[in-house]
Amino acid sequence: MKKLMTATAAAALLAGSAFAGSHNEVKIGVILGFTGPLETITPAMGAGAELAMKEVTDSGKLLGGATVTSVRAESTCIDAAAATAAAER
Numbered sequence: 001m002k003k004l005m006t007a008t009a010a011a012a013l014l015a016g017s018a019f020a021g022s023h024n025e026v027k028i029g030v031i032l033g034f035t036g037p038l039e040t041i042t043p044a045m046g047a048g049a050e051l052a053m054k055e056v057t058d059s060g061k062l063l064g065g066a067t068v069t070s071v072r073a074e075s076t077c078i079d080a081a082a083a084t085a086a087a088e089r
Contacts, residue, residue: 024067025068025069026069027069028068029070029071029073030071030072030073032046032072032077033078036076036077037077037078053069056068
């Protein structure tokens with residue numbers, strides 16, 4: 001659970017810093033264990049997150065119509081260092 005919280009916090013930081021570089025595009029990290037013990041359920045989780053981002057983009061109501069783009073990263077679910085490295089890229 002601690003690793004998941006670290007990865008989630010890193011994703012939030014990544015999302016905030018991504019917007020600073022571009023006012024027309026917001027990149028949000030989707031850091032999940034696409035490999036590892038949860039690999040069977042993470043594709044659906046990632047797709048759900050990306051669907052929500054698409055709905056926000058299509059609505060045009062976020063920050064003056066900015067486009068929300070996902071950036072997938074691998075956390076492995078068992079290696080906190082891998083999750084941190086993925087969030088920092």
